[in-house]
Amino acid sequence: xxxxxxxxxxxxxxxxxxxxxxxxxxxxxxxxxxxxxxxxxxxxxxxxxxxxxxxxxxxxxxxxxxxxxxxxxxxxxxxxxxxxxxxxxxxxxxxxxxxxxxxxxxxxxxxxxxxxxxxxxxxxxxxxxxxxxxxxxxxxxxxxxxxxxxxxxxxxxxxxxxxxxxxxxxxxxxxxxxxxxxxxxxxxxxxxxxxxxxxxxxxxxxxxxxxxxxxxxxxxxxxxxxxxxxxxxxxxxxxxxxxxxxxxxxxxxxxxxxxxxxxxxxxxxxxxxxxxxxxxxxxxxxxxxxxxxxxxxxxxxxxxxxxxxxxxxxxxxxxxxxxxxxxxxxxxxxxxxxxxxxxxxxxxxxxxxxxxxxxxxxxxxxxxxxxxxxxxxxxxxxxxxxxxxxxxxxxxxxxxxxxxxxxxxxxxxxxxxxxxxxxxxxxxxxxxxxxxxxxxxxxxxxxxxxxxxxxxxxxxxxxxxxxxxxxxxxxxxxxxxxxxxxxxxxxxxxxxxxx
Amino acid sequence: xxxxxxxxxxxxxxxxxxxxxxxxxxxxxxxxxxxxxxxxxxxxxxxxxxxxxxxxxxxxxxxxxxxxxxxxxxxxxxxxxxxxxxxxxxxxxxxxxxxxxxxxxxxxxxxxxxxxxxxxxxxxxxxxxxxxxxxxxxxxxxxxxxxxxxxxxxxxxxxxxxxxxxxxxxxxxxxxxxxxxxxxxxxxxxxxxxxxxxxxxxxxxxxxxxxxxxxxxxxxxxxxxxxxxxxxxxxxxxxxxxxxxxxxxxxxxxxxxxxxxxxxxxxxxxxxxxxxxxxxxxxxxxxxxxxxxxxxxxxxxxxxxxxxxxxxxxxxxxxxxxxxxxxxxxxxxxxxxxxxxxxxxxxxxxxxxxxxxxxxxxxx
Numbered sequence: 001x002x003x004x005x006x007x008x009x010x011x012x013x014x015x016x017x018x019x020x021x022x023x024x025x026x027x028x029x030x031x032x033x034x035x036x037x038x039x040x041x042x043x044x045x046x047x048x049x050x051x052x053x054x055x056x057x058x059x060x061x062x063x064x065x066x067x068x069x070x071x072x073x074x075x076x077x078x079x080x081x082x083x084x085x086x087x088x089x090x091x092x093x094x095x096x097x098x099x100x101x102x103x104x105x106x107x108x109x110x111x112x113x114x115x116x117x118x119x120x121x122x123x124x125x126x127x128x129x130x131x132x133x134x135x136x137x138x139x140x141x142x143x144x145x146x147x148x149x150x151x152x153x154x155x156x157x158x159x160x161x162x163x164x165x166x167x168x169x170x171x172x173x174x175x176x177x178x179x180x181x182x183x184x185x186x187x188x189x190x191x192x193x194x195x196x197x198x199x200x201x202x203x204x205x206x207x208x209x210x211x212x213x214x215x216x217x218x219x220x221x222x223x224x225x226x227x228x229x230x231x232x233x234x235x236x237x238x239x240x241x242x243x244x245x246x247x248x249x250x251x252x253x254x255x256x257x258x259x260x261x262x263x264x265x266x267x268x269x270x271x272x273x274x275x276x277x278x279x280x281x282x283x284x285x286x287x288x289x290x291x292x293x294x295x296x297x298x299x300x301x302x303x304x305x306x307x308x309x310x311x312x313x314x315x316x317x318x319x320x321x322x323x324x325x326x327x328x329x330x331x332x333x334x335x336x337x338x339x340x341x342x343x344x345x346x347x348x349x350x351x352x353x354x355x356x357x358x359x360x361x362x363x364x365x366x367x368x369x370x371x372x373x374x375x376x377x378x379x380x381x382x383x384x385x386x387x388x389x390x391x392x393x394x395x396x397x398x399x400x401x402x403x404x405x406x407x408x409x410x411x412x413x414x415x416x417x418x419x420x421x422x423x424x425x426x427x428x429x430x431x432x433x434x435x436x437x438x439x440x441x442x443x444x445x446x447x448x449x450x451x452x453x454x455x456x457x458x459x460x461x462x463x464x465x466x467x468x469x470x471x472x473x474x475x476x477x478x479x480x481x482x483x484x485x486x487x488x489x490x491x492x493x494x495x496x497x498x499x
Numbered sequence: 500x501x502x503x504x505x506x507x508x509x510x511x512x513x514x515x516x517x518x519x520x521x522x523x524x525x526x527x528x529x530x531x532x533x534x535x536x537x538x539x540x541x542x543x544x545x546x547x548x549x550x551x552x553x554x555x556x557x558x559x560x561x562x563x564x565x566x567x568x569x570x571x572x573x574x575x576x577x578x579x580x581x582x583x584x585x586x587x588x589x590x591x592x593x594x595x596x597x598x599x600x601x602x603x604x605x606x607x608x609x610x611x612x613x614x615x616x617x618x619x620x621x622x623x624x625x626x627x628x629x630x631x632x633x634x635x636x637x638x639x640x641x642x643x644x645x646x647x648x649x650x651x652x653x654x655x656x657x658x659x660x661x662x663x664x665x666x667x668x669x670x671x672x673x674x675x676x677x678x679x680x681x682x683x684x685x686x687x688x689x690x691x692x693x694x695x696x697x698x699x700x701x702x703x704x705x706x707x708x709x710x711x712x713x714x715x716x717x718x719x720x721x722x723x724x725x726x727x728x729x730x731x732x733x734x735x736x737x738x739x740x741x742x743x744x745x746x747x748x749x750x751x752x753x754x755x756x757x758x759x760x761x762x763x764x765x766x767x768x769x770x771x772x773x774x775x776x777x778x779x780x781x782x783x784x785x786x787x788x789x790x791x792x793x794x795x796x797x798x799x800x801x802x803x804x805x806x807x808x809x810x811x812x813x814x815x816x817x818x819x820x821x822x823x824x825x826x827x828x829x830x831x832x833x834x835x836x837x838x839x840x841x842x843x844x845x846x847x848x849x850x851x852x853x854x855x856x857x858x859x860x861x862x863x
Contacts, residue, residue, distance in 0.1 A: 122711040122793045123814060130812055131764050137784045144749040145785055151752065153778050160784055369724040372788065464713055467812065468762075470783070471714030471792035478716070 003087040005070045010043035016062035023054035028421040051414040053423035096344035099417030109355035110387040116478045118465035125462040132458040133468040136166040138375040139304045140328035164193030170400030173201025176340030178434040186210035187443035202264035221275035223265035237306040243337030243380040246310030246351045250275035289325035304328035311357030316364035334380025341418030354380035362395025385456035395474045409442045513709035514541035519678040522824035523859035528671030530838045531679035536663035542683030546696035547665040548657025550705035551676035561611040565648035568606040573643030585612030598668040645694040650703030657696035682707035699735035708735045710795030721788035757853035759786045804857035813850030820845040
């Protein structure tokens with residue numbers, strides 16, 4: 001008895017199909033198969049996740065993936081999805097798991113914020129004619145600079161990270177994504193003058209050559225953390241929380257812990273890699289302070305230390321505490337941020353949007369006169385360059401992106417990362433799938449994407465009469481809300497369109 | 500109903516002009532009025548003003564407060580405050596001349612006072628900080644009162660009207676200063692509040708500005724972290740606070756502060772010798788939110804001297820000329836030639852390159 005119906009239907013145009021079997025060989029979910037005659041290609045659509053690998057590879061465009069058309073008695077509360085999830089749990093007794101990010105239709109504030117442009121009273125600036133600066137520095141800043149009698153700089157600046165774009169690649173561990181995917185990001189970061197992030201997976205020896213473009217993460221499992229690792233990265237990121245799953249840890253199933261993953265993480269092959277929900281040496285802000293300063297001490301104060309938290313209800317007060325605890329960079333990850341695996345209920349119900357968290361935190365740090373001393377990095381689903389411009393105008397120094405470069409590498413948002421069967425060679429450790437992703441080709445697609453966004457950011461800056469991203473940061477007058485309530489406008493610290 | 504300056508942000512175009520005598524010789528306001536009057540079409544009658552340095556030699560060590568009052572009640576309350584917080588040596592109504600186009604004048608008074616020793620013992624900050632706090636307090640808390648000038652041996656004079664009429668109204672031909680700056684305003688809205696005219700001042704800072712800065716909110720939100728309140732929502736106000744913060748409170752040199760506001764481009768910094776590169780990188784990194792963006796030309800008066808600064812793309816005109824010991828600045832060359840037909844040298848101020856004229860010892 002099938003209590004659930006498939007989500008998708010595979011439509012094969014038999015007039016076009018040449019029975020080449022490419023779809024059979026490509027589908028790791030084993031949807032396509034040859035009939036007993038060895039010629040006719042059939043499909044078990046119940047396994048289809050709509051990753052489109054088969055459609056993309058089919059030489060004759062014979063395959064279409066359609067929504068499975070099954071009528072349910074109308075009920076706006078007990079939707080087919082709700083029923084399906086209940087049936088899954090009734091069958092297994094398990095926690096529902098998902099990959100990628102919150103897919104529920106919560107408000108996306110980026111789409112309710114509009115940008116300004118210059119007209120008459122000040123001229124817009126043409127980025128093709130004038131220099132347009134998007135160089136960004138991250139790191140702790142002193143409150144002021146001091147000079148000696150000869151006008152020479154007396155103040156010694158804490159370590160600063162120079163980025164040639166305000167866009168960095170956020171944490172995705174080797175383990176959650178493949179070596180080839182991580183290598184593509186590392187290569188792209190190098191070419192773009194920005195950084196990729198190792199996540200909690202350690203740094204693979206073959207990526208050592210990219211260490212000047214790496215952020216090394218220290219998370220609750222402390223996988224792969226040793227002195228050399230800490231010293232490899234441009235900055236160290238303590239991961240307290242993640243937007244996709246605030247309040248819980250991580251779980252890399254043993255079957256994904258291959259020899260290479262085991263080496264990078266420094267754990268036995270085949271053992272589950274469990275990152276506990278909290279760091280078991282951080283039960284308070286003063287404990288966090290100790291870890292921050294231990295890491296600084298361990299790296300001779302040459303590396304900025306970042307702290308990443310999930311955007312949750314009380315994030316303003318938390319971030320203020322983290323800044324005072326000594327973090328040089330604070331990363332906030334909104335509830336639309338991605339993940340390799342998260343319990344569905346947590347992914348879809350815990351945390352708050354990055355737009356509101358960022359606005360509130362930036363304001364709070366300014367009210368406390370400490371905004372200028374730390375760098376703020378926003379994460380949690382930046383879909384395009386306009387989202388990024390809006391985030392910087394709300395107050396971010398830089399942003400982290402992850403889903404977007406994955407899409408550039410082939411991800412179709414099928415949200416099955418946790419299954420380890422990624423047909424695009426991204427979220428998998430299966431050698432036959434990993435080799436489908438060629439870093440030499442994919443890094444270039446990622447570079448193209450960020451280059452394009454950089455150009456668009458410059459166009460928007462010029463339109464606003466700005467020629468440096470420094471003048472956009474926190475410049476909320478450049479933003480107007482559309483269709484937002486008074487309360488939302490108040491939290492975002494912006495006026496409504498027409499005001 | 501139209502909102503008053505400070506309740507709404509009003510972009511405006513402008514004319515600016517300045518004359519300084521590097522020998523410290525003082526001269527009347529006749530020339531500066533003539534210069535700014537030539538640029539009549541750059542203003543629209545909704546604001547004009549002047550700042551003059553060296554005008555009060557007899558009170559040169561006292562703070563000179565110029566105050567607008569909406570009514571007598573505001574004056575009584577403000578005087579109560581001033582007499583409590585300062586040893587006022589002299590005060591009077593600022594003399595004015597009936598001028599046809601100047602209407603709806605508020606009450607305009609001036610006070611000369613010193614910070615009492617007894618007050619300073621209680622505080623751990625200096626006279627300037629004390630005075631800045633007092634000025635901000637009066638302007639924020641006493642309804643109908645607005646201190647529009649608070650420096651020593653200097654004063655601002657401003658009104659709603661064309662600048663040449665404002666000069667006539669305040670009888671500036673009768674004052675002698677070693678440095679004059681002037682401003683004619685073209686706001687794109689008409690609140691008609693005298694306090695909204697320029698120059699904007701704080702202590703001995705006075706700023707006249709032509710342009711509209713698109714970095715305004717980034718600058719405002721930065722400087723407000725240091726206790727300033729940008730109540731007027733004008734560019735000049737925020738620029739004044741940036742200079743006050745960097746120079747007076749943080750002790751940076753004026754020219755270095757100018758290099759923060761109109762910072763060299765990264766491509767230029769990248770090619771500097773190592774030491775210089777480090778310095779400018781540090782300035783841009785630490786003070787990135789002080790970068791002023793968009794078209795501007797400003798003339799900044801202070802006890803240090805007169806500073807002229809153009810935006811780094813040179814999106815606004817600003818000309819300088821020299822003859823004898825006098826140095827001239829104006830939005831248009833004609834505004835210099837009208838009072839100095841044959842300068843020895845005349846050129847455009849370069850984008851992003853500050854021109855600083857230190858004040859000489861003033862000749863009384």
